Amino acid sequence: xxxxxxxxxxxxxxxxxxxxxxxxxxxxxxxxxxxxxxxxxxxxxxxxxxxxxxxxxxxxxxxxxxxxxxxxxxxxxxxxxxxxxxx
Numbered sequence: 001x002x003x004x005x006x007x008x009x010x011x012x013x014x015x016x017x018x019x020x021x022x023x024x025x026x027x028x029x030x031x032x033x034x035x036x037x038x039x040x041x042x043x044x045x046x047x048x049x050x051x052x053x054x055x056x057x058x059x060x061x062x063x064x065x066x067x068x069x070x071x072x073x074x075x076x077x078x079x080x081x082x083x084x085x086x087x
Contacts, residue, residue: 005047012054032057 017028026042033045036053056063064072073079081087 005051008051009047009054012051016054016057 013028017025020028023031029042029045032050032053033042035057036049038045038049073082078087
């Protein structure tokens, strides 16, 4: 499981880092932490927070979080029937 997260972080960091090749990795991570309004030590920044920030960084403000979008139902009745196993 840890290898999956590592690969995902690398895939998400690479294009962002290529946009600013003159900064080192710690400077990039520090910039990302500032964007996230993270106030702790950089070493305490979780992988999950970094992954979600990188996924959502260039998206629209009203766009849904990827993990929640897959379960979203516009119609309440359809969602209720699906939850009860009828759909």
